[in-house]
Amino acid sequence: MKSTYLVALAMSVSMCVGGLAHGADVAADAATDADKAALRKLVDATCGTCHGANGRSVSPTFPNLAAQQAPYIELQLKAFKDQSRADPDAQAYMWGMAAQLSDAKISALAGYFAAQPAPPGRGGNSALVAQGKHVFEEGVPARQIPPCASCHGAHAEGMATFPRLAGQHAPYLLKQLLVIQSVLRTAPVMHGVIKDLTRDQMQAVVAYLESI
Numbered sequence: 001m002k003s004t005y006l007v008a009l010a011m012s013v014s015m016c017v018g019g020l021a022h023g024a025d026v027a028a029d030a031a032t033d034a035d036k037a038a039l040r041k042l043v044d045a046t047c048g049t050c051h052g053a054n055g056r057s058v059s060p061t062f063p064n065l066a067a068q069q070a071p072y073i074e075l076q077l078k079a080f081k082d083q084s085r086a087d088p089d090a091q092a093y094m095w096g097m098a099a100q101l102s103d104a105k106i107s108a109l110a111g112y113f114a115a116q117p118a119p120p121g122r123g124g125n126s127a128l129v130a131q132g133k134h135v136f137e138e139g140v141p142a143r144q145i146p147p148c149a150s151c152h153g154a155h156a157e158g159m160a161t162f163p164r165l166a167g168q169h170a171p172y173l174l175k176q177l178l179v180i181q182s183v184l185r186t187a188p189v190m191h192g193v194i195k196d197l198t199r200d201q202m203q204a205v206v207a208y209l210e211s212i
Contacts, residue, residue, distance in 0.1 A: 039108050047109070050093065055113040060171040062093075067118035067167075069158040073110035077101060087185035089175075119167045121212045132208025135201055143196045148205065151189070156209055165209045173206040 043054070047065070051057045055065030065073065079085035080098035101109070123129075136156065139147040151162045158164030165173065179185040181194050194202075 054116045056119045060169040063172050064119050065113040066116035068164050070110040070114035071160045072163040077106045087179045121167050124207045128204050128207045129211050132204035135205050166212045170206040170210040177202045
């Protein structure tokens with residue numbers, strides 16, 4: 001009898017523990033679903049207003065975020081949040097938005113956009129695109145300007161905190177080059193690289209990047 005009682009007690013404890021574990025799994029799944037729903041709402045209702053559905057922007061004022069490097073997105077959102085990225089567009093559009101984001105939400109957004117399919121390239125003036133491709137791949141040795149590809153990847157796909165540039169809006173890229181060159185936007189690596197890049201060379205490079 002005692003043996004039978006102990007077996008029954010053990011089975012009861014096992015079922016109880018199993019039920020608790022199952023309950024914990026259900027709660028975790030529910031929390032995950034809730035987090036996913038909240039993230040989706042943030043992407044659609046807030047980010048999507050300017051950056052387009054799933055980060056594929058239709059306005060040259062706002063950059064594509066789809067397929068962007070997650071570490072780069074995270075770095076920029078934190079720079080908006082602490083206001084260390086202080087170019088005029090950052091102040092106008094992103095300071096207020098990023099101020100509301102926790103570090104966890106920033107990481108989640110970065111991961112979400114990085115996982116989205118890249119936008120397609122858009123064709124442009126073939127001569128200008130060819131000139132830009134040369135600058136991107138070879139740099140401008142006469143001005144001691146290194147190839148853009150050395151940091152941004154052979155296909156402008158980006159690397160970690162160096163952003164993806166492929167398929168980005170040319171007007172947006174040109175504006176960023178100009179604000180970095182004029183030190184309105186802090187970007188220590190880029191300041192030295194593009195300080196002697198001419199506007200014509202910039203326009204050629206961004207035309208190439210938009211095309212790929």
